Amino acid sequence: MTELHFTKGHGTGNDFVLFADPDATVDLTPERIRAIADRRFGVGADGVIRAVRTAAVPDGRSIAAVAPEAEWFMDYHNADGSVAEMCGNGVRVFARYLTDAGLVDLAPGETLAIGTRKGVVDLQRSTNGFSADLGRWGLGIAGLDGDEVLVRARNLDGARPGLPIDVGNPHVVVAVATDDELAGLDLTYVPVLEPAPPAGANVEFVLPGDPLVRDGVGHITMRVHERGSGETLSCGTGAVAAALAVRHWAGPQAPDTWRVRVPGGVLTVRMAAAEDGEHVALSGPADLVFEGDLTV
Template structure:
């Protein structure tokens, strides 16, 4: 069994398991990710973020060729083991992890460029945290073949139309009728399906 030294971090309510693997030596299988992210039998988290030197991953080497400042790559995996391009909350937590771990020095007002599967991401340290420039958003969910989706969630009366928005990773925006309806939703058990 491999020993893994990790940190837990959260950004705007999303929590992540973070660890440094500069040379990409840890084998991150989907099964291992699910085990780490499991809230009952693992550490628990919305995802797992590995800090890797960009030069250690094929995706990262291409980004360093584009911008040598992208020394670090955010290797992000969802809790279900799937690979993700980007997470806005996760990249801010990643920047905090890099600075707190002493892997980078970043003073307030300075910008850090990191690699991700979305591409290069610029993160600025502010006086009270970090802000990330995720680039331009676009309507629709890339690869879905549809611009809108139907969303079903526990305690939501029937399926609702949603609008797909991609900010490097897909999101769906759904209108609800009241604040009470929103408060009653169980958002951990939602399902989206694209409409042709």
């Protein structure tokens, strides 16, 4: 048995259990993760995040060799114990945890580099939390041919075309036509994807705003079924994928700034050119709500 001091945090309702294990001494098995994340018998969370030094874990050592400024690695696991490459809400909450716990100093205007399985993610404080540069994105998902996936979901009439997007983890974005259609989805059931991505995917159901663009900013509403966690109140990388998909569908005159309304609040997505290609940034709140101790 292992004693852990943990912190519970969330980003727009997407909630996490975080704890510090700098030298990777905790045997973080899938069974232990599921026990921690269980909402009836554990703390309860969409994911578990371990703060570990980047050089202390196999997935981080190559990052530590080329980016020593990324001292800390976000070791992220879904509620079912599976490993995730990236979590847009989680990385902001992780930054809040590191700064509040005194593990890093982040002065206004400074950038915090964090190691993830996606690579290095740079964060800065924003007016309502943190902003994360999630780097380059791409159409398509590794292991799939083509740019369309058919999606079936409970209470959704027929199969709908979905746009596969990679923002460090895989997503499939589906457009819906009305508020009732979005609200009527039963996401307690896992959406069926054809063809199925080899590593699965998060699935976003998106309703464009009416009007879509107001004062130069795009507006969409989204629900999400997260791979390994089920429906969540928010998904940061999902909000990014949804904004990218709607901009893609809207055409070249579409804006590069988007407000994404999720059941847990509102996130902001911005796209901007960079030397290595277009980057996408996600900003929104990152809150820590309580601490405690548990035995796993």
